[in-house]
Amino acid sequence: MNTRTRALLFLPLGAALAAFLLWGLAGLPDFGSTQGPYARYLARHATAQRHVTNVPTSIVFDYRALDTLGEELILFTCVMGTALLLRSSREAEEQRPSDRPTSAxxxxxxxxxxxxxxxxxxxxxxxxxxxxxxxxxxxxxxGAAALMLWAAGGYRDHRALTPTGLVDAAEGLGAAAYIGLGLAVLAAGHAFLANVLPLGSTGTLASGGTIAVLNWATGLEVSAATVLVFHEFLKEYVQTLPGAAED
Amino acid sequence: MAPYPYAVAGVLFVAGLYGIVSSRNYIHMAVCLTVMQSSTYVTLICVGYLNNGQPPITQGAQPGKPLVDPVVQALTLTDVVVSVVVLALVLALALQAHRRTGSVDPDRLRGMRG
Incomplete structure (x- = not known):
């Protein structure tokens, strides 16, 4: 199918889709006029129940913590997928990277x-x-700070300061801490990922119970996952010279 | 208020879709996919908006004003993560295609070779 037939095929289908979308949009409640029952409930009670002042975070790491576990595992799988796709046919594996000098x-x-x-x-x-x-x-x-290492010092500094073994371990630790906490709560006789730790006083860093722990586990996992994805893509981008790789 | 904010989401979605259909480059296609996905952020945030509302952060919130929907904001966070994941995988596939065939044009990838 060439581009022209594709465009001709898209026009009626796109128009139909646009009409369908408009029809659906017209049936939505007026912008800014209504709120769902969950939103009303959480806006009123989340702070009192969980002692945290950021209501979306209390949803992400407590009320719907199980969904966030899925989200973390998606990220985990993505890192594996990217590494598998890019590593499987990398030809210049045994070459060493060259750094182009940057300005002072x-x-x-x-x-x-x-x-x-x-x-x-x-x-x-x-x-x-x-x-x-x-x-x-x-x-x-x-994770962006690791990319800035590459911009500031060059590829070799970037790799030396973010050793793959350490970042891999950090990513695994972040994901394992999340699941481990859920299992520990389960072993203690509560629901999986239920918030059983002392809630602390609202508005301080020592508040929220398991929300704080899951928040840090996620932070670790996400920063490590970001760095690993940068590693894979930078390996493709960086010019190589003939000769044995250093690591 | 009129449903214009939702229309923004509709326009983003259709524009991204047209970009994907007419794309001659995998990188361009990945960007169009991101444009399409950003329409879902706009929809979610619009659905949760309340006139005269305030952010769902109770620290320093003004008493008496309603909070906008925190549930859809949490959903948007999930949406952004999914978008990043998909973008990374599509770009990795584009690199792989370029390595195999020397081109990122989807039309040049016609034949399957075992």
């Missing part, structure tokens, strides 16, 4: 920004259940 301005500026980024990521994770943020968001920011 870039090196200094990005080196200054790396600690700031790490701090921002850790802050986003640690206050994830009090103010906007959380393990997923902060984890991605921390």
């Amino acid at each position: 301005a870039q090196r200094h500026l990005v080196s200054l920004l790396i600690p700031v980024t790490v701090l921002l990521g850790l802050w986003t994770i640690s206050y994830g259940y009090l103010t906007p943020g959380g393990g997923f968001q902060g984890g991605v920011v921390c």
Whole structure:
């Protein structure tokens, strides 16, 4: 099928889909006028029940913690899938990477920004259940710091400072801590991933019970997963020179 | 208020779909898929919005004003993660296709070779 037939086929189907969408949209309640029963309930009671002030985080890591486990495992599988797809036919495996020299301005500026980024990521994770943020968001920011290592120092510094064994272990630990906590709660005679730890006082870092633990486990898993995906794609991007690889 | 915010989501979805159908490049196709998926974020956030509402963070919240729907915001987070995962896998497949055939044009990948 060439592009022209494809476009001709798409036009009526696309028009039908657009009409269907418009029909559905017209049947939705007016923008900003209604709220579901769960939203009303959680907005009113989440803080009192779980002692955290960020209601979406209490949903992600407590009320629907099981769904978040699935979400984490999706990310875990994605890292494995990316590695399998890209590693299976990498030809230049035995070559060593070459770094193109970057400008001094870039090196200094990005080196200054790396600690700031790490701090921002850790802050986003640690206050994830009090103010906007959380393990997923902060984890991605921390992972971005590893990419900045590549921009500042080069590929070899990036690989030396984020050793694959350590990052692999961190990713596994994050996912295992999440499941392990759920199983420990189960062994203690409660529901899987139920919030049984002391809830602490609202508005402080020591609040939320298991929400805080799951938040950190997710932060660790997401930052490690991000770094591993960067590793795989950077390996494709970086120019190689003939000669034995260093690691 | 009129359903214009939902229409934004509809436009994003159809535009992304047209991009995928007419795409001649896997990277371009991955970006179009992301555009399509962003329509779901807009839909979810729109569904949860309340007139005169405030963010679902009770720290420093003004008393008396309703909170917008926190459930759909948590769903949007899941949606973003899925979007990133799909993007990473599609880009990995694009790289693989380029390595096998020297092209990222879907039309050049006609024949299957064992």
